[in-house]
Amino acid sequence: MSIIITGATGKLGSLIIEQLLRKVSADQIIAGVRHPQSERAQCYIKQGIDVRICDYDQPETLHQAFDGVSKLLLISSSNPDDTVRLRQHAHVIEAAKKCNIEHLLYTSFAFLGDGIDSTSLHHLHLATEHAILTTGLPYTFLRNALYIDFVGILGLDAAIAKGELSIYPGDWKFNVVTRHDLAVGIATILSESCHENKTYELTAPRPWTFEELAIALSKLTGKSISLRQDTQIQNWIYGFLAKINTSSTSVDLERFIGGPVTPLTDSIKPFIGSHLPKST
Numbered sequence: 001m002s003i004i005i006t007g008a009t010g011k012l013g014s015l016i017i018e019q020l021l022r023k024v025s026a027d028q029i030i031a032g033v034r035h036p037q038s039e040r041a042q043c044y045i046k047q048g049i050d051v052r053i054c055d056y057d058q059p060e061t062l063h064q065a066f067d068g069v070s071k072l073l074l075i076s077s078s079n080p081d082d083t084v085r086l087r088q089h090a091h092v093i094e095a096a097k098k099c100n101i102e103h104l105l106y107t108s109f110a111f112l113g114d115g116i117d118s119t120s121l122h123h124l125h126l127a128t129e130h131a132i133l134t135t136g137l138p139y140t141f142l143r144n145a146l147y148i149d150f151v152g153i154l155g156l157d158a159a160i161a162k163g164e165l166s167i168y169p170g171d172w173k174f175n176v177v178t179r180h181d182l183a184v185g186i187a188t189i190l191s192e193s194c195h196e197n198k199t200y201e202l203t204a205p206r207p208w209t210f211e212e213l214a215i216a217l218s219k220l221t222g223k224s225i226s227l228r229q230d231t232q233i234q235n236w237i238y239g240f241l242a243k244i245n246t247s248s249t250s251v252d253l254e255r256f257i258g259g260p261v262t263p264l265t266d267s268i269k270p271f272i273g274s275h276l277p278k279s280t
């Protein structure tokens with residue numbers, strides 16, 4: 001069995017390969033990269049991992065990269081334009097079909113098509129899922145929750161300095177996850193052979209609230225941090241959050257991790273590093 005991971009130099013791709021190395025031998029893993037001379041790609045080569053050029057904008061590289069491969073994990077493109085991303089994904093899907101890949105897995109987005117979707121992000125992921133279905137290839141849709149990184153846009157430094165976290169009013173709930181947890185779960189799925197034609201919602205099993213975030217911040221920093229609802233707040237993230245489903249949950253991710261997801265306090269530590277007491 002050989003498993004190719006596209007976007008292998010990215011943050012999620014690197015973590016998936018790190019986790020996959022615990023489950024299968026290096027010679028079963030192929031890192032699909034844009035730049036084989038990059039530090040990360042060279043590191044893979046030293047680990048005994050085959051590195052192949054895999055550029056979503058250059059279909060010929062994809063045909064070469066997928067030759068003889070059994071499983072393909074398409075990590076969604078990071079291009080900021082969803083129309084471009086759709087074309088890039090189509091290139092990968094066409095190449096997967098031509099190369100007769102045995103199993104095509106795709107990192108989609110959690111809880112698509114539940115009625116509140118109106119962003120181009122939802123259309124992109126649904127269109128990619130549909131394009132994969134047109135191939136007739138066995139597939140798995142890994143519908144990833146929003147990454148915990150969004151907390152970095154909430155003004156945590158200011159909240160800690162002021163002792164007050166300002167948020168836009170609403171019944172906010174967050175099923176968000178760390179990339180590390182996703183990587184552990186996805187590596188399990190990639191290393192097993194019972195996931196064909198399945199869709200998994202890789203979210204936290206219980207959503208947390210802004211009240212819980214303020215408590216976590218207080219606990220980590222040792223400072224009292226209260227919550228304030230502010231209708232005047234200017235932050236694009238709330239418009240985005242309102243259009244995606246961050247409240248529904250699933251136990252899929254914990255099932256594949258084989259234990260609990262990373263607790264909120266640990267998940268947010270990287271985003272408040274300079275405020276943590278030395279012993280934390």
Ligand SMILES: NC(=O)c1ccc[n+]([C@@H]2O[C@H](COP(=O)([O-])OP(=O)(O)OC[C@H]3O[C@@H](n4cnc5c(N)ncnc54)[C@H](OP(=O)(O)O)[C@@H]3O)[C@@H](O)[C@H]2O)c1
Nearest residue numbers: 007008009010011012034055056057076077078145146147
């Ligand atoms: N669920 C969420 O909250 C969330 C948030 C942000 C993004 N995402 C999606 O999840 C994906 C993985 O996240 P991440 O944090 O690992 O992103 P990342 O660190 O930015 O990595 C993106 C990867 O995609 C590769 N890539 C970009 N354009 C490409 C192209 N034209 N052809 C081939 N490879 C290309 C990059 O290659 P280089 O190293 O050569 O640049 C990199 O390896 C993102 O790409 C995005 O679609 C999800």
